[in-house]
Amino acid sequence: GAVVSQHPSRVICKSGTSVKIECRSLDFQATTMFWYRQFPKQSLMLMATSNEGSKATYEQGVEKDKFLINHASLTLSTLTVTSAHPEDSSFYICSARDPGGGRTDTQYFGPGTRLTVL
Amino acid sequence: GQQLNQSPQSMFIQEGEDVSMNCTSSSIFNTWLWYKQDPGEGPVLLIALYKAGELTSNGRLTAQFGITRKDSFLNISASIPSDVGIYFCAGRETSGSRLTFGEGTQLTVNP
Numbered sequence: 687g688a689v690v691s692q693h694p695s696r697v698i699c700k701s702g703t704s705v706k707i708e709c710r711s712l713d714f715q716a717t718t719m720f721w722y723r724q725f726p727k728q729s730l731m732l733m734a735t736s737n738e739g740s741k742a743t744y745e746q747g748v749e750k751d752k753f754l755i756n757h758a759s760l761t762l763s764t765l766t767v768t769s770a771h772p773e774d775s776s777f778y779i780c781s782a783r784d785p786g787g788g789r790t791d792t793q794y795f796g797p798g799t800r801l802t803v804l
Numbered sequence: 805g806q807q808l809n810q811s812p813q814s815m816f817i818q819e820g821e822d823v824s825m826n827c828t829s830s831s832i833f834n835t836w837l838w839y840k841q842d843p844g845e846g847p848v849l850l851i852a853l854y855k856a857g858e859l860t861s862n863g864r865l866t867a868q869f870g871i872t873r874k875d876s877f878l879n880i881s882a883s884i885p886s887d888v889g890i891y892f893c894a895g896r897e898t899s900g901s902r903l904t905f906g907e908g909t910q911l912t913v914n915p
Contacts, residue, residue, distance in 0.1 A: 690846075692846070720902065720903075728907075728908075729892065729905045729906065729907045729908050730847070730892070730905050732902055732903075735902060777844075779846045779847070781846075790852065790854060791835060791854075791896070792837065792849065792852050793837070793849075793894075793903060794849060795839070795846035795847045795848070795849075796846050797845055797846045798844070798845060798846045800844070
């Protein structure tokens, strides 16, 4: 299957600093990427939809100034958690949409980034 | 909004047993996807379904897209310890739209 990478896999930072997470589609072009947040023992919560060359669409309750998303190329989207606080500690996962010619529209996930804010 | 109910929430089985889990939706979907997530990892796609009635296998895994387009099931035959993990169903109403996820089924396989 298609491969999506995410970097870093784990990050620990001090409160008040900003953290950037990268998501790359390695073997296909992704016009759309998605950013999720997952709390322990829970399902994935969609934060925002990232479209190449345009502004991201944020889900209700997600602060766009807090979670900055940039999708500058067809293979790279970045999520920046600005002025991180301990409550931002979580598992962040990206996914990339592979249109597959329309009928086989599929999403592939990255391995996730564990963010711990001290 | 969309609601997607996945059951069971958890299963404890013996190695070698078969497993079945399902998802039902309040909306009609045109795509069903099944993922497995190991601890500390991202979900891995197991099976993708794109047509009502479609039955697709991937090794010991079999999934079906319900005729009503509001449900899907995943079966695992002859379970092994490495099948342990959380299984998520996900559905999409229209091409390109976002996925709606089930709450997951935690599978434990006892050797």
